[in-house]
Amino acid sequence: MAKLVTKFRYYKPGGRKKIGGYAKYIALREGVEKCDDSKKYAPVLYNQKQLIQKILKDFPDSKEMLEYEDYRSHPTVGNASEFIFRAIEDNASEAMQKKTYADYIATRPGVEKIGKHGLFSDEFESINLSQVSDELNAHEGNVWTMIVSLRREDAERLSYNNANAWRKLCRAHTKELADALRIPQNKLKWYAAFHNQSHHPHIHLIAYTDDPKVGYLSKKGVEALRSALGNHIFHDEMTHIFREQTDRRDQLKKDWKAMLDEILQKISENKYSNPEVEQKLLLLSDKLSRTKGKKVYGYLKRNIKDLIDEIVDLLAEDENIAKLYDFWYEKKYEALRTYTSEMPPKIPLSQNKEFKSIEISPAAVDPDDVEMLQDLILSAVNEAVRLANETMEKEMSKVTGGLGNLGGFGF
Secondary structure (H helix, E strand, C coil), X not given: CCCEEEEEEEXXXXXXXXXXXXXXXXXXXXHHHCCCHHHHXXXXXXXXXXXXXXXXXXXXXXXXXXXXXXXXXCCEHHHHHHHHHHHHHHCHHHHCCHHHHHHHHHHCCCECCECCECCECCCCCCCCHHHHHHHHHHCCCCEEEEEEEECHHHHHHCCCXXXXXXXXXXXXXXXXXXXXXXXXXXXXXXXEEXXXXXXXXXXXXXXXXXCCCCCCCCHXXXXXXXXXXXXXXXXXXHHHHHHHHHHHHHHHHHHHHHHHHHHHXXXXXXXXXXXXXXXXXXXXXXXXXXXXXXXCHHHCCHHHHHHHHHHHHHHCCCHHHHHHHHXXXXXXXXXXXXXXXXXXXXXXXXXXXXXXXXXXXXXXXXXXXXXXXXXXXXXXXXXXXXXHHXXXXXXXXXXXXXXXXXXCXXX
């Protein structure tokens, strides 16, 4: 499936990890790349395996790269070569000075140039590479680097096969970049370049600020930025996924209400066969009868909320409800996989705050569609209570009639 791969790094002044052992490979890589097709598809060589093991040991997050996925699926000379080069390139900033790294991403073979070099930013005038390099060389603060990569087929299909598209993407999300780094937008400086020479087109980005008092990239910030970029690049696919999620959410709520109505009807007729659910619903009915104020989930005491959550989780065991919830989670994971490989654990239905609504866009959300499953239970029980009271008023003289058939919902 379509996937966006990102890598973030943070460098303190003077902190550089040495990767001198890879320099020779970088220097000779052009000769390796020129092997004929028969060698490119041959089984991976021993020395390539050894180098890959060293790379994975020194840079464990290289396992997340698309090139590594290709190599694992098909361990050939060509795929090994692509992975080794990209892994070394992606970690080049650890071995280079900031000035050298800026020059490298702006001028290396495969960069799509905008004028004399490939560097771009949120500035609309042309960029003086020498000036940027000197500024970075003199910079004494922290520097963050980011690499964003797509598979070739996705880049071609989504038109992210050129520098202009990536430049528009970066400029559109300058605020999100600033927020993720906790740097005021007017103090943020960033430069990027698009590299189009591989199976996986990608950009390198450098970000920093002259203000030493600001700047910090947390895991939450990384995920927020990944999400923003992924949702932008895969907008059409994500919209389709969100619509499917919304459809299943709406169907689940509809089935949920129908199931509740059926359960309460059976309880009133003494025909319900699940004593645990029945006991908890009757207990909830009793507690609500002694509750003043709004009988809405958000306004209730903690002990009543806990009881309602227990009922939600019991009813969630229904086969149809469970299938709909599983499908909803499948779509959630499908969306997340476009920009991360870390999947959050599945949580009980009662604890899922996302079930309040799934937004496609602010304009598409019905402002009245805010009911939680907990409130649907309250609504159903309150309705049963109302009907019970109506019956009690009408059938006051028939003590063994309608009241007896209400199974305990009358107050």
